[in-house]
Amino acid sequence: MATVETAILVLDSGEPEQLAAFYAGLLGEEVAYNPQADRFETAGASGTRLGFRRDAGFAPPSWPRPDDAHQTHLELLVAEGDMDAAERAAITGGARPVDTQRGGTHEVRLYSDPAGHTFALRTH
Template sequence: MSTVRLGTVALDTPDPRGLAAFYGALLGWEVEDSSDDEWVTLRGEGPGGGRLSFQLAADHVPPTWPSGPVPQQAHVDLYVSGYAEAEAQVLALGGRLLEGDAGHPTWRVYADPSGHPFCLCLEG
């Protein structure tokens, strides 16, 4: 069976560094050195640690809460040891492929049964 683990949760924002600063201060997490102006990742160490990323979306429209014309949106990256078994599992569970590895050899984009996008990303 293919190994699947949570990689990061990525939030769209017009200001990745600003939003990372907010959550970094809130959670006590540090910005990873590999971050740039279009993709910023926070990493927490120890118990309760993890990763949270912020992706540039210049035309991002904040969701209306709890309901309204703009639903909440986010996507999850799941790290896998290989695509074949993981993709078969996604499809068997009702997911669908949105974008294969054309142009992106290390990840593929899927939709869950409700239509929310997520990525399977190769570890390594």
């Protein structure tokens, strides 16, 4: 029997309120402050939960990394016909395009969020 109930991905940021609002806008979720964990969190009907913690010394990750090193990134799944609308919403919210990969069985578009974390919009 598992003792862990759920998982939450927590991203550090110099401005966690703004980063939480960015992801809440993309996911159609609400933002709340969690005083027990001292962070902002998003939650919604999809079941996705993200946390955003303040880090006064935060330095954004770089992309691409030297030597093709991999970083943790968030994948946001998008229905086949909705990729362009999802991209517009991301960029309007403050995302910056990093790379696009078209081909294969899925389309993937990479961005950095307003704090510099890499995330992907990916068809499923």
